[in-house]
Amino acid sequence: MSKLVLTHDGAVIKEFVLDKERLTIGRKPGNDIHIDDPTISGEHAAILMLQHAYVEDLNSTNGTSLNGKPVTKRQLTNGDLIKIGRHEFKFIDENVNEFERTVMISPQQSKKDVIEPPKKYQVSIVSGPKSGEVITLNKPYTTLGSPGGQVAVIAKRGSKYYLMPMSGTINAKPPLLNNTAIGVKSELLSSGDRIEVSGTQLEFQEQC
Numbered sequence: 001m002s003k004l005v006l007t008h009d010g011a012v013i014k015e016f017v018l019d020k021e022r023l024t025i026g027r028k029p030g031n032d033i034h035i036d037d038p039t040i041s042g043e044h045a046a047i048l049m050l051q052h053a054y055v056e057d058l059n060s061t062n063g064t065s066l067n068g069k070p071v072t073k074r075q076l077t078n079g080d081l082i083k084i085g086r087h088e089f090k091f092i093d094e095n096v097n098e099f100e101r102t103v104m105i106s107p108q109q110s111k112k113d114v115i116e117p118p119k120k121y122q123v124s125i126v127s128g129p130k131s132g133e134v135i136t137l138n139k140p141y142t143t144l145g146s147p148g149g150q151v152a153v154i155a156k157r158g159s160k161y162y163l164m165p166m167s168g169t170i171n172a173k174p175p176l177l178n179n180t181a182i183g184v185k186s187e188l189l190s191s192g193d194r195i196e197v198s199g200t201q202l203e204f205q206e207q208c
Helices: none
Strands: 003-008 011-017 022-026 045-049 053-057 064-066 069-071 073-075 081-084 087-092 121-125 134-136 141-145 151-157 160-165 194-197 200-206
Touching: 053 064, 141 194, 151 194
Parallel strands: none
Antiparallel strands: 003 011, 003 087, 022 045, 045 053, 053 073, 064 069, 064 081, 081 087, 121 134, 121 200, 141 151, 151 160, 194 200
16 A cells, blocks of 8 residues: 655654545644644645545645655656655555466366456436537546536546546535535445536446
8 A cells, every 4th residue: 555754854754554535734733644834834735546646736835846846736656755845755655566466267167257357437428518428437537527617536446436526616516426415535436326517417337
């Protein structure tokens, strides 16, 4: 599992396991990672754990840097250094050296033991001017909505898909899943689920 190693002036302070889809870093006590540092904003940055890991600056006063360069949002790779205020995080991807396991099927195994290919899914637009269009979910994450308004992402994690709200505008209403507003945590999707983003309705479907 991935983690962040917090350091200050070269000294390791603490390690944080990245076991949530979204973790916030900031000076306010309500953050997942709370750092009492006046150079850090109340809610300074977030770490997003989708198919890949991302760091996102939350409009902080002093900004967020990745490997010495300022960023607003950037994908993380093993060993990356994130500078927030006077503190630094090292991103550790403990799965980086793992290889996919090869499944060996012996002649004695019955046909029912043969592993079937993973199911594929899509999103169909069912309302609005683009009604009838289909969005194939063949990427690690697919963004839905309009910049500056409601924005959501469908994240592929293994063989499952999750709906998660993303930063649009401060006053934007959260997307709806089956007519219910979703919170800050991701929601597991099932075939037939209805999603509404920016007034457009979509349906999560298994591809035929």
